[in-house]
Amino acid sequence: MKKTKTISCQDVIDHLCDYIDSNLDEAQYLALKAHIADCQNCQIVINTLNKTIELCKSGSDNIKLPDEVRKRLIAKLGLEKLRDQ
Amino acid sequence: MNRDKYDENISLDALRKGDKKAFAQLVKANSEAIYRLALRMLNDPQDAEDILQETFIKAFHYLPNFEGRSKLSTWLYRIAVNESLMHIRKKKPQVTSIDEENETDQGDLVPKQIIDWCCLPEDSLLTSETQEYISKAVQDLSPANRAAFLLRDISGLSTREAAQALEISESALKTRLSRARLEMRELLTSYFSERMAAA
Numbered sequence: 001m002k003k004t005k006t007i008s009c010q011d012v013i014d015h016l017c018d019y020i021d022s023n024l025d026e027a028q029y030l031a032l033k034a035h036i037a038d039c040q041n042c043q044i045v046i047n048t049l050n051k052t053i054e055l056c057k058s059g060s061d062n063i064k065l066p067d068e069v070r071k072r073l074i075a076k077l078g079l080e081k082l083r084d085q
Numbered sequence: 086m087n088r089d090k091y092d093e094n095i096s097l098d099a100l101r102k103g104d105k106k107a108f109a110q111l112v113k114a115n116s117e118a119i120y121r122l123a124l125r126m127l128n129d130p131q132d133a134e135d136i137l138q139e140t141f142i143k144a145f146h147y148l149p150n151f152e153g154r155s156k157l158s159t160w161l162y163r164i165a166v167n168e169s170l171m172h173i174r175k176k177k178p179q180v181t182s183i184d185e186e187n188e189t190d191q192g193d194l195v196p197k198q199i200i201d202w203c204c205l206p207e208d209s210l211l212t213s214e215t216q217e218y219i220s221k222a223v224q225d226l227s228p229a230n231r232a233a234f235l236l237r238d239i240s241g242l243s244t245r246e247a248a249q250a251l252e253i254s255e256s257a258l259k260t261r262l263s264r265a266r267l268e269m270r271e272l273l274t275s276y277f278s279e280r281m282a283a284a
Contacts, residue, residue, distance in 0.1 A: 013195065013196065013267075016266070016267070017259045017262050017263050018259070020266075021244065023244070041199045044200070044201045045196045045199065045270070047201065047203045048200075048202060048203055048270055048273070049266055051202075051203050051210070051273075052266065052269050052270045053238050053266065053269075055210060055211070055219060055273070056219055056223070056234075056238060056239060057238060057239055058211070059219050059220070060121055060125055060239045062216075063120070063124055063125075064117065065116055065117040065120045065121075066130075069120065069130075069134050069137070070116065072134070072138075073116060073134075073137055073138055073141065074109075074112070076138050077108070077112065077138075077141055077142070077145065079105060079108070079109045079112065082105055082106055082109040
């Protein structure tokens, strides 16, 4: 594992979620950011991780509720009369 | 549609009293999101439809007891996830620890493949084949980690809301989410590096 000052690659991995989700305080964030700027492996992990989330999200956003499934749901719940309100 | 805004406009009082018109609004605002979550949890359209129906049947039944400590949509997600986990448990009874994992086990939290596939052209990342692979890859996650990943990264709940929906601490949610994200990254790295090698 490469070390940059006091921050290691393992530190980045340990705080990966908080780093990606911007849940760190400023000092922690800047320390990790400085390590990542200097560490190609961490850059690759962060970039491919962000891309992974983006691809999973974009594919799921394309999932639509089929009309027939919606109709059966409405019927099952006895809401047919209220469907268009 | 902004579902949060939609939820806020539905009278909780009316819902608790069994008002069908208010309930129809709740169904309209949330059914697609619940179906999407169930389909990603189970990767089977028929199972997803069953979960969708069961979620709203249970919601109608338990609405009089809904205390409003979370958003309505978060509460619906909780029901849908629980139904999905029960469904998985019935189908795979040999999986004993479906929603309780060792939160302190950090053994898997290490990226193994350091390959930069982000440089691939967008059109080769966004193919239907890739999406099909992702649907299957999500099934490789443990049900507990899958639920955390889907709620947080696909359904877009905050860490707090996702933790509420799964009835776990935020710290436990983050552990599950980290594992799931890293595992998905490994799977997609394997997938795309094969394509890079073939190109």
